[in-house]
Amino acid sequence: MTASIGRVVVLLGAPGAGKGTQAQILSERLGLAHVATGDLFRAAVRDETPLGLTAKGYMDRGELVPDAVTIEMLLERLAKPDAAAGILLDGFPRNTAQAEVLDKALADKGGRVDIAPYIEVPEADLVARLGGRWICRAGGHPYHEQTKRPLKAGVCDVDGSELYQRTDDQPATVQARLRQQLGALDEVVAYYRGHGVLQTVDGRRGIEQVTADLLAALAPLTGSKG
Ligand code: AP5
Numbered sequence: 760m761t762a763s764i765g766r767v768v769v770l771l772g773a774p775g776a777g778k779g780t781q782a783q784i785l786s787e788r789l790g791l792a793h794v795a796t797g798d799l800f801r802a803a804v805r806d807e808t809p810l811g812l813t814a815k816g817y818m819d820r821g822e823l824v825p826d827a828v829t830i831e832m833l834l835e836r837l838a839k840p841d842a843a844a845g846i847l848l849d850g851f852p853r854n855t856a857q858a859e860v861l862d863k864a865l866a867d868k869g870g871r872v873d874i875a876p877y878i879e880v881p882e883a884d885l886v887a888r889l890g891g892r893w894i895c896r897a898g899g900h901p902y903h904e905q906t907k908r909p910l911k912a913g914v915c916d917v918d919g920s921e922l923y924q925r926t927d928d929q930p931a932t933v934q935a936r937l938r939q940q941l942g943a944l945d946e947v948v949a950y951y952r953g954h955g956v957l958q959t960v961d962g963r964r965g966i967e968q969v970t971a972d973l974l975a976a977l978a979p980l981t982g983s984k985g
Pocket of ligand 1: 772774775777778781813817818819821824836849850851852864888892893903904927934948962963965966
């Protein structure tokens with residue numbers, strides 16, 4: 760970890776709830792480092808590192824990667840200099856064991872989870888969102904066949920890289936991810952509710968409206984009136 764840590768936001772939501780979409784917008788608006796464990800794992804898989812080789816099988820089956828591996832990777836990421844200004848976590852923690860480790864690591868540096876916004880989306884919507892998703896190879900920017908089309912088919916508006924469909928967005932794997940991961944998400948939501956930092960946002964609304972609702976939920980952190 761860095762010597763100290765700034766503001767810490769934990770963005771919660773089921774697979775496909777819109778965490779990545781919103782995290783990219785919010786991290787830029789709030790000046791926070793966007794730390795997405797799924798992106799870190801996908802980079803490791805692409806680079807065929809030992810971490811990637813370990814993670815790939817779990818990801819392909821829609822299961823969580825074991826805590827020991829995930830937590831070590833996360834703590835290494837938080838030690839990078841950009842984390843000192845504050846972080847927006849996307850995809851971590853995924854269970855209460857990870858949440859407890861995070862709390863301890865932050866406390867060691869005089870920090871804590873300031874706000875945990877939860878993007879709530881019904882399961883039927885999640886299936887449709889994941890089935891129609893395309894993301895870009897360079898930056899992981901997400902698009903959707905119906906709700907967020909790129910200006911040019913198959914090309915990322917932001918960085919011009921190719922769009923592709925994640926292997927874990929195949930229908931059978933989507934079902935497995937939801938089946939395996941929604942229970943643990945409920946426990947993490949309860950954990951942060953118990954710590955008084957949970958803010959639930961209706962994720963069924965359009966992307967821009969969800970951003971506005973998240974910014975309003977984060978207003979105590981930014982000092983803005985929303
Ligand atoms: P990860 O990459 O974190 O995947 P995930 O949690 O399943 O989340 P997604 O990236 O699928 O969805 P999202 O919420 O970011 O939605 P998005 O914004 O793209 O993890 C992948 C795997 O890595 C895991 O399964 C696990 O194996 C492993 N892993 C990662 N972290 C781990 C951890 N901590 N511990 C253990 N294992 C871990 O949006 C989805 C689609 O909907 C897009 O097409 C988007 O355009 C569209 N959309 C977004 N918002 C809206 C809206 N408001 N209205 C309409 N459409 C919308």
